[in-house]
Amino acid sequence: MEHKSFEVMTGNKACAWGVKLSRVQVASIYPVTPQTTIGEYIAEFIANGELKCELVNAEGELATQAIVKAASRVGARTFVCTSGPGQLYMHHPMHGTSSGRLPVVMATVHRGNKGMQPDHTDLMSQLWTGWIQWYCENNQEVLDSVIMAYRTAEDKRVRLPIAIGYDGYILSYTSEPVEIPDQASVDEFLPPYEPIPNILPDKWAEAQRGRGAGMMEGFMSGGGDPQAAWRIHHEAILNSKEVIKEVNEEFGKRFGRKYGNGLVEEYRTDDAEAVVVAMGTIASTARVAIDRMRSEGKPVGLVKLKTFVPFPTEDFQELGKRVRAIGMIDRNVCLGLGGAGFGELRRALYDLDERPKVLGFYAGLAGAEVRVRDIEKMAEKTLKAARGEKVDPIVEWAKLGGGG
Amino acid sequence: MSERITIKQVPLEELVITPGSACQGCGAALAARLAFKALGPNTIRHSIPACPDNVTRTPTSGGEFEAGGDHVTGTWRALKALGREDVQVVGFYGDGGVYDIGFQSISGAAIRNENVFIICKNNEAYMNTGGQVSGATPQFAMTTTTPVGPMSRGKPHSRKNTPMIFAMHGVPYVATASVAFPTDLIAKVQYGKGIRGFKFLDILSPCPTGWRFDPSKTIEVARLAVQTGFWPLYEIIDGRKFRLNYKPRELKPVAEYLKLQGRFRHLSEQEIEEIQRSVTEYWERLLKLDEIGEILI
Numbered sequence: 001m002e003h004k005s006f007e008v009m010t011g012n013k014a015c016a017w018g019v020k021l022s023r024v025q026v027a028s029i030y031p032v033t034p035q036t037t038i039g040e041y042i043a044e045f046i047a048n049g050e051l052k053c054e055l056v057n058a059e060g061e062l063a064t065q066a067i068v069k070a071a072s073r074v075g076a077r078t079f080v081c082t083s084g085p086g087q088l089y090m091h092h093p094m095h096g097t098s099s100g101r102l103p104v105v106m107a108t109v110h111r112g113n114k115g116m117q118p119d120h121t122d123l124m125s126q127l128w129t130g131w132i133q134w135y136c137e138n139n140q141e142v143l144d145s146v147i148m149a150y151r152t153a154e155d156k157r158v159r160l161p162i163a164i165g166y167d168g169y170i171l172s173y174t175s176e177p178v179e180i181p182d183q184a185s186v187d188e189f190l191p192p193y194e195p196i197p198n199i200l201p202d203k204w205a206e207a208q209r210g211r212g213a214g215m216m217e218g219f220m221s222g223g224g225d226p227q228a229a230w231r232i233h234h235e236a237i238l239n240s241k242e243v244i245k246e247v248n249e250e251f252g253k254r255f256g257r258k259y260g261n262g263l264v265e266e267y268r269t270d271d272a273e274a275v276v277v278a279m280g281t282i283a284s285t286a287r288v289a290i291d292r293m294r295s296e297g298k299p300v301g302l303v304k305l306k307t308f309v310p311f312p313t314e315d316f317q318e319l320g321k322r323v324r325a326i327g328m329i330d331r332n333v334c335l336g337l338g339g340a341g342f343g344e345l346r347r348a349l350y351d352l353d354e355r356p357k358v359l360g361f362y363a364g365l366a367g368a369e370v371r372v373r374d375i376e377k378m379a380e381k382t383l384k385a386a387r388g389e390k391v392d393p394i395v396e397w398a399k400l401g402g403g404g
Numbered sequence: 405m406s407e408r409i410t411i412k413q414v415p416l417e418e419l420v421i422t423p424g425s426a427c428q429g430c431g432a433a434l435a436a437r438l439a440f441k442a443l444g445p446n447t448i449r450h451s452i453p454a455c456p457d458n459v460t461r462t463p464t465s466g467g468e469f470e471a472g473g474d475h476v477t478g479t480w481r482a483l484k485a486l487g488r489e490d491v492q493v494v495g496f497y498g499d500g501g502v503y504d505i506g507f508q509s510i511s512g513a514a515i516r517n518e519n520v521f522i523i524c525k526n527n528e529a530y531m532n533t534g535g536q537v538s539g540a541t542p543q544f545a546m547t548t549t550t551p552v553g554p555m556s557r558g559k560p561h562s563r564k565n566t567p568m569i570f571a572m573h574g575v576p577y578v579a580t581a582s583v584a585f586p587t588d589l590i591a592k593v594q595y596g597k598g599i600r601g602f603k604f605l606d607i608l609s610p611c612p613t614g615w616r617f618d619p620s621k622t623i624e625v626a627r628l629a630v631q632t633g634f635w636p637l638y639e640i641i642d643g644r645k646f647r648l649n650y651k652p653r654e655l656k657p658v659a660e661y662l663k664l665q666g667r668f669r670h671l672s673e674q675e676i677e678e679i680q681r682s683v684t685e686y687w688e689r690l691l692k693l694d695e696i697g698e699i700l701i
Contacts, residue, residue, distance in 0.1 A: 025485035026478065054481035058474065059512035066471035066509070070450075070478025073465055076485045078478075093468050199463040201446045201491060 005180045011171030014139040014178045015107045015164075016041030018146025019079045020051045021186045022105075026071035027079040028056040028064035032086040033116065034168035035109035039081065061086035065093040065106075072102040075195040077150060080104060083168055084111030087122040091129065097161045098130035099233065103153030103193065104161040105146060106131075110280070111168045117367020118168040120279065120332040124340050126163065130233050132240060133309040135279040136166040139176040141259060144251065147186055148262075152247045154193045158240045167281045169367070181255050189254055237310050244307055260304065263312035266319070268294055269301030274386040275319065276327040276379050277303045277341060282363065282370050286329070289375035300379045305341065313348040320349045325357040327382035329375070329398075331364040342395065357385040360395035374400045405639055405647055406579070406595035409587050415441045419460045426456035429619025431609030431626060432525035433458060434583045436496065439523050439607070442593035447492040450475040452506065454498035454525065455532035455611075472497045473509030476520035484519075492521065492597060499526040499540035502606075503566050507539075514573040514602045521596055521603040527611035528563070535614040539564040542634075543682075544675055545667045547614075552670040562682070567606045571640040571699065575602040579639035579649075582608045584626035588637060588649055595639075608635040616666025628661040633687040640699065648694040658683050 009017070015038050019027065029039030045051035054076075058064045061082050068078035082090060087108055097104050112119035123133060134149070136142045142164065149162040166172070198204070225231075241263060248262030259265055265283075268290050269275055278286040283304035290302045303319065303326075305312070320326070326349075330339025337343065342360035349355050361378045364370045378398060385391045419440035426433035436458035440447070447462045453469045467475040476495045483491050495510075502510055502524040510522055529547050530536040537547040543562045546552045550559040571578040576599045581589040589607060596603035610626050612619040629635035630650055637649040658680045662668040671679075693699055 026481045028478075052485075054485050056477060056481055056516070058477075059508055062468075062471060063474040063477075063509055063512055066468060066474035067478035067481070070465060070467065070475045071482035071485075072478075074448075074479050074482035074486070076482035078482075093471060093474075096468055199448060199465060200488060201448065201463055204463040 005182065006177050007180060008175045009139065009178050010037070010173055010175050011139045011142050011166055012037040012109065012173070013041050014143040015081070015146060016045065017178070017180055018143045020045050021181060021183060022077065022147055022150045022190060023187070024053050024079040025076040026054045026056070026068060028058045028067040029081065030058050030061050030064050030086060032061070032083050034111060034118075034172040035081045035083040035086075035107065037172070038107060038109070061090040062093060065090040065097060068104050069093055069097040069100065069102055072097070072104050073100060073195060073199060075193065075198065075200070077193045078104050079106070081107040081109065083109045084113065084122045088113065088125060091126060094126055094129040094131060099229070101159040101236070102161060103150070103159055105149040105153060106161065106163045107146070108163050108165045109168045109172045110165055112366050115366050118170060119365040119367065120165065121365070123163055123165045124332040124334065127309065127340065130160070130237065131309065132160055132162040132237060132307070134162065134164050134306055135308060136164060136171070136306070137281060137283045137304060139171055139178050140257070142166050142171065143178055143180070144255070144257060144259070147181070147190060148247050148251050150193075151190050152240070152244055155243050155247070156196070158236070158243050159196065160236055160240060165280065170281045185254060189251065241310050241312070259306055261315070263307040264315045265304040265306060267302040267304065269303065269319070269323070271299055272301035272323055273299045274325045274327065274379065274382040275301040275303050275323050276329055276375065276382055277305050277345065278329045278375075279305045279308065279331060279341065282329055282331060282375070285370055285372055286375045289372045289379060292372065293376060293379055298383060300383055308341070311344045311348060316345060316348045317352060320352050320356050323356050324386035325359065325382045327359040327361055327378050329361045329363050329378060333362055333365065338395065359385055359391065361398045362396070363398040363400060368400050370398075370400060374398055405641065405645070406591040409591045411587055414586065414590055415444070417441060417444070419443070419445060419462060421459040421461060424456055424459050427613050427619065429612040429622040430456055431583045431611060431622050432456055432498070432527050434622070435525045435589075435607040435609045436460065438583065438586050438589050439496070439593050439605075442590045443492055443494060443521075443597060446490060447494055448479055450479065450493070450495045452497050452501045453532055454501060455527070458496065469501055470505045471509045472501045472506040472522070473511065473513035476522070477513050477516070477518045480518050480520050489519070493519065495520060495522045497522065497524055498532070499524055499528060500530045500538045503539035503564050511573065514570055514575050514604070517575060517601045519600050519602070521605070523593070524604070524606045525609045526606050527609045527614060529611070529614050531611050531614045540566070544671055544679065546670060547667070557675065558667070558670065567604065567640070570604045571643045573602070574643040575604065576642055577603040577639070579604070580606045580608070580635065580637050582626050582630050582635060582637060583610070584623045585630065585637060585650065592639060614667070616669070617664050621664060625661070625664050628656065628664065631656045632658045632661045633683045634658055634661050636687065636690055638690060644698055646693040646697060646699050648690055651691075651694070655684070655687060
């Protein structure tokens with residue numbers, strides 16, 4: 001029985017621990033609230049000789065992303081982190097990282113695009129950049145996800161960057177007990193990273209000479225099909241689902257914790273007539289709401305949506321056959337279009353012969369507090385819809401924090 | 405400081421793949437040929453949008469226009485982490501990528517003293533997109549976005565003194581070069597290659613298409629830029645030690661340089677005089693620096 005090590009730590013420290021245990025070789029940082037202390041913890045680990053890593057204090061987030069992209073191409077394991085406006089600023093090189101099929105891992109400590117408070121609009125704004133996106137519920141999941149992300153991203157069947165989102169302040173600056181996996185087990189779980197192609201001058205294949213490595217996967221692999229760069233990239237993300245599940249299973253076997261099937265985690269959905277879907281820290285609150293309602297005999301459940309990209313279409317289709325209504329809680333809004341989760345969920349369920357009703361709730365945007373009773377109300381409404389009662393409107397801005 | 409070499413000492417190895425995408429008489433293609441002879445094959449070249457898209461036999465890492473300094477930073481740090489510090493890390497960028505959109509990133513790499521070599525193939529405008537004005541375009545030059553007309557005399561402002569700005573970062577090596585002075589150019593690349601830290605070489609690379617001169621006259625134009633003092637050749641060590649590499653007894657009149665180029669065709673005698681005054685005044689300042697061998701700030 002190996003010794004278990006626990007520490008009470010903030011989400012940002014848990015993230016830095018994930019970086020340390022993953023033996024990241026190049027990290028690039030820039031201050032922006034609420035992710036700043038990740039970089040400080042990494043700098044401390046390095047200063048104390050606990051981590052051997054090239055840390056670049058860059059001149060902005062566009063720089064941090066471009067730096068880890070180049071370093072990943074050469075063959076270093078790389079880490080970058082950001083929040084809100086910084087996330088928006090690094091949009092351009094994020095495309096380059098993913099088009100280059102480089103396994104960069106990034107922490108996005110959520111800060112919405114309107115103000116300082118957390119919501120998922122920062123990372124949701126990057127949906128078109130071709131990154132895998134995970135959303136975490138607690139500090140333990142943050143640490144574990146960093147390790148799982150390297151294993152997944154560097155898998156030769158995947159070779160895509162992964163963004164790990166977790167709610168700013170609620171996790172970044174809040175301390176929770178976190179189990180720290182032991183280094184030897186992480187080393188076994190996470191083999192060293194090998195770049196494809198290797199661009200070191202003595203490893204650079206004759207056939208590739210004269211071509212930019214960045215161009216290789218992005219533009220030149222399509223055999224004359226101009227759409228190939230998009231198609232191959234899209235399919236690679238869709239095909240990563242099996243690896244994400246596999247890595248989650250293996251992590252569970254080795255470390256005794258896993259997160260649903262890696263894509264979604266169902267909670268008390270057995271015999272549920274209605275479920276709510278939540279992402280990030282709202283999922284934690286939702287568990288309590290579901291427990292309360294179950295104790296009152298109400299057949300409701302929760303699906304925690306961890307992997308937003310690629311969207312777990314198959315899991316929701318399977319769920320859609322079992323339940324009568326699903327309430328999607330979106331901590332985001334794509335202005336003029338709607339909640340990203342709501343749209344994707346409806347898209348996933350449309351092809352079912354018998355579809356459950358899909359309701360939408362905007363909750364927790366700009367840091368609005370979402371309480372247990374708020375989620376109970378959403379689940380009540382979803383249950384009503386499941387039982388054939390008319391609900392209006394289908395999509396609503398949840399009234400949060402009221403009495404009752 | 406760089407050591408003089410003769411043309412016989414120029415490495416024979418060609419690392420540039422020809423034919424490239426360059427126009428006839430392209431100064432920047434020649435800059436690539438000369439610079440990579442000196443850099444040698446154990447080099448990773450970084451490219452950003454630039455004209456021409458020089459193709460070398462070295463591995464190449466492409467990236468965003470605005471992040472040239474970051475691409476080389478990431479590569480260098482990874483090489484360091486992997487124990488491969490023998491590899492030369494080179495950013496071979498145009499003046500748009502160095503003077504303008506990528507300036508912040510290269511300033512960042514400079515102030516961190518990353519072990520990288522930024523080589524600017526400076527053709528004084530955005531030639532890749534058809535000749536728009538850049539921070540490197542000289543005053544009065546006609547470009548597609550500073551046209552000449554009743555209300556416009558070409559570019560209204562002077563160019564950014566980028567080599568001096570990088571020198572003021574206190575980096576180990578900053579130099580200017582010209583494709584018309586190949587041994588000077590190669591000696592500078594060879595010298596920079598041996599230094600650990602940030603190196604910057606700004607190579608004036610005439611563009612027949614954008615500057616509007618006959619492609620057979622590239623070397624003549626490039627040489628006159630230096631001989632008139634319009635593009636002085638110098639090098640600066642650690643932001644302090646200064647040396648002029650080309651010091652004629654007397655500078656040729658700047659008009660000889662300007663009159664070869666269509667981009668200056670519209671200049672009045674008065675405007676040419678204005679340019680001459682500014683070139684002479686700057687040259688005299690450089691002579692003083694050369695005399696004391698140091699930049700005293």
